[in-house]
Amino acid sequence: MKIEAVTLREIRMPLVHFFETSFGRTYSRRVLLVTVHCEGVDGWAECVADERPFYSSEWVETAWATMEQFLVPAVLGQTLSRGGDTVALMSRVRGHRMAKAAIENALWDAEAKQKQRPLWKLLGGTRQEIQCGVSIGIQDTVEQLLEKVELELAAGYGRIKVKVKPGWDLNVLERIRSRWPHILLSCDANSAYRMDEVEHLRKFDQFNLLMIEQPLWNDDIYYHARLQRELRTAICLDESIEHVRDATEAVETGACRIINIKVGRVGGFTEAKKIHHICQTHNIPVWCGGMLESGIGRAHNIALSSLENFRLPGDVSASKRYWKEDIIEPSVEVTSQGTIPIRDEPGTGYRIREDLIEKLTVRKQTLRAVAHRVV
Numbered sequence: 252m253k254i255e256a257v258t259l260r261e262i263r264m265p266l267v268h269f270f271e272t273s274f275g276r277t278y279s280r281r282v283l284l285v286t287v288h289c290e291g292v293d294g295w296a297e298c299v300a301d302e303r304p305f306y307s308s309e310w311v312e313t314a315w316a317t318m319e320q321f322l323v324p325a326v327l328g329q330t331l332s333r334g335g336d337t338v339a340l341m342s343r344v345r346g347h348r349m350a351k352a353a354i355e356n357a358l359w360d361a362e363a364k365q366k367q368r369p370l371w372k373l374l375g376g377t378r379q380e381i382q383c384g385v386s387i388g389i390q391d392t393v394e395q396l397l398e399k400v401e402l403e404l405a406a407g408y409g410r411i412k413v414k415v416k417p418g419w420d421l422n423v424l425e426r427i428r429s430r431w432p433h434i435l436l437s438c439d440a441n442s443a444y445r446m447d448e449v450e451h452l453r454k455f456d457q458f459n460l461l462m463i464e465q466p467l468w469n470d471d472i473y474y475h476a477r478l479q480r481e482l483r484t485a486i487c488l489d490e491s492i493e494h495v496r497d498a499t500e501a502v503e504t505g506a507c508r509i510i511n512i513k514v515g516r517v518g519g520f521t522e523a524k525k526i527h528h529i530c531q532t533h534n535i536p537v538w539c540g541g542m543l544e545s546g547i548g549r550a551h552n553i554a555l556s557s558l559e560n561f562r563l564p565g566d567v568s569a570s571k572r573y574w575k576e577d578i579i580e581p582s583v584e585v586t587s588q589g590t591i592p593i594r595d596e597p598g599t600g601y602r603i604r605e606d607l608i609e610k611l612t613v614r615k616q617t618l619r620a621v622a623h624r625v626v
């Protein structure tokens with residue numbers, strides 16, 4: 252596949268309901284889409300960088316600039332046989348993993364289409380359907396949160412995750428547990444606690460949680476290892492795991508018993524697969540995290556979740572929880588058993604609604620390979 256051109260695009264999509272974490276509230280997404288044009292085949296991917304550098308240091312503007320000035324020029328004009336071949340070409344750039352992931356994953360999509368194979372099989376997946384959970388943000392009142400939990404359980408979701416922060420934690424978990432003693436329940440702190448709050452964090456143990464996600468600093472492994480020794484509840488790391496060495500370090504030091512894999516956070520499918528494998532070797536279950544993706548990123552998350560060691564329900568849920576109208580067809584739907592059946596068709600199995608995307612586009616730039624000049 253010769254990469255003849257790459258299109259960067261920003262679309263705006265309002266969320267059907269705001270999403271609040273310990274670092275802030277989001278009402279509307281600025282979604283970056285990447286298309287690689289390879290000899291008649293187009294591969295698509297989503298860059299999951301947020302509107303603001305709060306979840307990670309990357310955000311929409313740094314991702315766009317880094318792709319435009321460094322990552323796209325590194326792959327343009329190259330003839331590559333596999334999506335993963337982009338990794339070495341982009342490796343001079345440090346960090347910027349979400350930007351890199353978008354380029355790499357777009358080429359995986361092109362590879363799957365070119366070979367007429369389902370992306371999930373190309374990635375090495377084995378599951379025919381995946382288990383889904385929901386991530387419910389901080390609400391204005393606990394009553395509103397309880398209503399949301401009730402609706403999601405009624406829809407069939409098999410695991411409820413709630414966002415917590417100091418002042419919105421034990422009280423909330425207590426109310427959920429007293430009403431639903433047996434559901435799979437977890438919480439995500441997005442780094443809202445510090446090591447001197449161990450006594451407080453120990454109180455989470457009484458709620459029989461599946462896990463507590465990322466309680467401490469976003470870049471920490473050492474203190475999570477110390478904290479895990481103090482808690483009965485399993486720690487799951489999200490922000491702290493940027494590559495396979497982080498995962499190895501976390502597993503070997505006992506900093507977590509579960510890992511959340513987000514393909515954007517770790518820089519693309521190649522690194523996500525490595526983390527999946529190292530966790531499998533150490534008997535550490537993984538699950539697929541979400542970044543409020545549009546259907547394009549969501550379809551990639553579904554394909555990734557088909558790998559064997561994705562043993563816990565992911566934050567991969569139906570399109571309609573986020574969008575009035577999704578940019579893929581069909582939209583992602585979840586069965587009453589809380590599962591998404593994998594579509595066994597070439598590529599992701601979801602069609603891209605280019606006409607709708609065009610209408611939502613606020614900025615677009617196509618970078619083309621220039622013919623090599625023989626000197």
Ligand code: OSB
Binds near residue numbers: 441567
């Ligand atoms: O920490 O998992 C997180 C959304 C944005 C940034 C970080 C996180 C999240 C979620 C939402 O929890 C998951 C989703 O429904 O896409």
Ligand code: MG
Binds near residue numbers: 441464465489540
């Ligand atoms: Mg998280």
